[in-house]
Amino acid sequence: MKYAGIALAIAICACGPSSTREPDGNGGSNGSNGSGSNNGNGDGCSDSAKLVYVVDMSNQFSQFDPSTKTFHDLGTLSCPSSGSPFSMSVDRNTVAWVLYDSGELFRVDITQNLACTKTSWSSPGGLSQFGMGFSTDTTGGTTDTLFIAGGSTVGSSSPSTLAKLDTGSMSEMTVGSVQGWPELTGTGTAQLWGWFPDQASPRVEEIDKTSGTAIKTYPQNALAGMPSAWAFAFWGGDFWIFLMKDLEFSTTVYQIDGNTGAMKGSTPTGSRVIVGAGVSTCAPVVIQ
Helix, strand or coil: CCCCCCCCCCCCCCCCCCCCCCECCCCCECCCCCCCCCCCCCCCCCHHHHCEEEEECCCEEEEEECCCCEEEEEEECCCCCCCCEEEEEECCCCEEEEEECCCCEEEEECCCCCEEEECCCCCCCCCCEEEEEEEECCCCCCCEEEEEEEECCCCCCCCEEEEEEECCCCEEEEEEEECCCCEEEECCCCCEEEEECCCCCCEEEEECCCCCCEEEEEECHHHCCCEEEEEEEEECCEEEEEEEECCCCCCEEEEEECCCCCEEEEEECCCCCEEEEEECCCCCCCCC
16 A cells, blocks of 8 residues: 655556457456446446545545545455555446555456456566556547556655556556656546645646656645655546545545646545545546
8 A cells, every 4th residue: 555654755546559448257358448337328437437436555445425525335355465455546347446565456346346356467667556547548538548657666766657558458558757656547538637745745737648747737735744645536627635644544535626726625534544546537527
């Protein structure tokens, strides 16, 4: 898990260059980027694919409802790992991709009692700890790419690697580097954003998916401090930062305006220590 004691200079929620292909039940690829049953929705997305999901350091897997700022526990992850959850992203089929701090990547079917399957992920580029997020390939599109940003050790002084991770072939393709170690979230408008926790200069930043360079930056000075556990999601036009800092005992959820970067509010989570958050590109971009 992302848990500190790290002397951070850190300035997580996802290889091929094509759209993501979801594996079928036999570990192959079904060639579809749809959400499965669409429950009659015209956008092809199931209702469950439009929600935010989180996992905490005790393996508790939950829904988070940004409209009410409440949690609904779904169960406990039982993935076959000796490690702990580190980062998470969710695809359009309501499948969570959960990275453990051991470097193992698991496929968790949210709608099937959190059934957990270990993937064959093994990064030739040393990407064992990373933040991740799906982003649509085109604005309003239905094909996604899973982006990851990280390396071998969180908090190292070097920039992190930005890559695409093909969840069908379990291969990666490096596209650039990022100045810091972000947790990632994508949107249905083909954007990729990062939350960069930092002791002095935390920020939310739009990331160029072809190079890793910054497009737009929202400083978050009010959240400065040594981060201990963190996660990140986009929903309803706003960003949702899940953060526990050093000397704190649980996560607080911060709502950040997606247009201005201004903080709109904060919500305590009780005793939760959230280390991963995921939301698919089916999530609403704006609230009607």
